[in-house]
Amino acid sequence: MVDSELVHAVAALGWGAPGQRSRPTALRSLGPGSPQLDFPPVRNGLDYLISVVEHLDETESEVEPRDVKYAVLHLQAAVEVLFKARLLAKHWTLVFTHPGEATRKALDEATLSSVSPDKAITRLRNIVGVQISAKEEQALRKLTETRNKLQHFGVTDNARAVEARAGEVLDFLIRFIDAELQTYLEPEDREATEVVLKALREGLGNINAYVEKRMNRIAGELREEGVExxxxxxxxxxxxxxxxxxxxxxxxxxxxxxxxxxxxxxxxxxxxxxxxxxxxxxxxxxxxxxxxxxxxxxxxxxxxxxxxxxxxxxxxxxxxxxxxxxxxxxxxxxxxxxxxxxxxxxxxxxxxx
Ligand SMILES: [Zn+2]
Ligand SMILES: [Zn+2]
Ligand SMILES: [Zn+2]
Incomplete structure (x- = not known):
């Protein structure tokens, strides 16, 4: 990504410290009527995604195993926070492991035991009606798996394999924010999100272009060697x-x-x-x-x-x-x-x- 683009994106987030939250519930109104999402969680997710792009974009420097590590950790963090934001917009109890045991106090004090990434996918699909293809679901589940392995053993999977999958999840999340979260944000927050999404799309384009370039070279070699x-x-x-x-x-x-x-x-x-x-x-x-x-x-x-x-x-x-x-x-x-x-x-x- 071009640096100025990135600086612009970060500025658009109106940044305090990363991870800063003004209110734990992430909802402006839990009363009747259409809920309005509080921006900090979405902003937090966007910030993680900017970091993912920074780590995986090879325009300026080659991707090292350490880059892959942080890309995976931050991508997974983005998935969790953005999925929860969408569930919250549908109904606040959906971010609990067991919605039947949800209490407003636990939500407000952020002491809840929250929904697992796997369950969040199921709820998004079955309750919220989000379109998640089988391929996207597989990439998301595989990402969780890779993150868990990383936390215990460090980088074990091949960096290239992880990189290709990360691109897939990033692509999905950009569309997810656009289609599923933007409408719940205040106009000025929507504008800021647009700026960041633009930068993210550009970064994703660079990542994909690199993957494609390698694929084309490999395809040519396989054809020439007659091993197709x-x-x-x-x-x-x-x-x-x-x-x-x-x-x-x-x-x-x-x-x-x-x-x-x-x-x-x-x-x-x-x-x-x-x-x-x-x-x-x-x-x-x-x-x-x-x-x-x-x-x-x-x-x-x-x-x-x-x-x-x-x-x-x-x-x-x-x-x-x-x-x-x-x-x-x-x-x-x-x-x-x-x-x-x-x-x-x-x-x-x-x-x-
Ligand atoms: Zn392979
Ligand atoms: Zn045989
Ligand atoms: Zn026979």
Whole structure:
């Protein structure tokens, strides 16, 4: 971000000390009629987001692990404070862990046990009616997870993977403030928020531009090397840049075969990949029953995004081959790739027999 833009944004917040709150309840009126949000919590959230952009924008300097750490901590803090502000605008009891036990005294004195980020997402969607896509929800939940890990172990996840996800959440929050919070603010606070949002959008643009530039370079390399057919969606960063059978640059002791992501440098041992894949997809590991029509091993992943394919396909983690449509063989029930076989749903041995 251009520095003057940032200074302007901070000035627009009419800044006292960061985190300053004039009133704990964050609502101007809890009486009947449309509630008006008190600005400090929103301002606080915006301030956290400015910090996120400062840490992740690579226009001036490269992003270090320490930048990622503070970006994650501040992004999560922004999520919490902004989500609570929206819940508060709907009904003040919604910011309590248990709304049934909510008291005005606890709210006014800020001694309440407040709603968890995960529950806040559910309430925003089910009670407030906020549109949160499955992908956005996943990015939000993953962010909470990363924040918790950070607090206990420091930076463990790959910085690039975290960076790409952080961009996604930032994008969501900018739209969230615009669509869900602006209408509850006083006109002058709305104006200030607009100024900050503009700066944030610019910063996000820089972050995304950097991610895109890297992605384009990697896409070109994968094409040139002819490995697009064995490049699948990475479990860590969700880019389709995980090259199956490729060892990481710093190969861990003990050997084995790996899949390595060109974008975020995460790597997975190939033996574990099918099961990791299923767990990542929220499927039970026991449900792994599909066998590959080509090598007949039970390591066929379904709905796998592969770089060479426009649609998700079946991908075999044992022989790395793709199947587009599978069905059981008419005679022996073995899996057949019906999109590739010319026969009427018969496997090779049965057809030859
Ligand atoms: Zn990755
Ligand atoms: Zn196979
Ligand atoms: Zn057969």
């Amino acid at each position: 057919r064995i490049t699948i969606e990475c479990l860590a960063c969700e880019q389709v840049t995980l090259v199956v059978g490729e060892a990481p640059p710093m190969r861990p002791a003990g050997g084995g075969t790996f899949a390595t992501c060109r974008f975020c440098a995460s790597f997975f041992e190939l033996d574990d990949l099918p099961i990791t894949w299923l767990l990542h997809r929220g499927q039970n590991g026991d449900s792994y029953k599909l066998t590959c029509p080509w090598c007949h091993e039970g390591k066929l992943g379904n709905d796998v995004r592969v770089r060479s394919e426009p649609e998700p396909v079946y991908f075999c983690f044992a022989c790395f081959r793709i199947s587009k449509e599978i069905a059981p063989c008419h005679r022996c029930r073995r899996t057949v790739d019906v999109s590739a076989e010319d026969s009427a749903q018969l496997c090779h041995p049965c057809r030859d027999a």
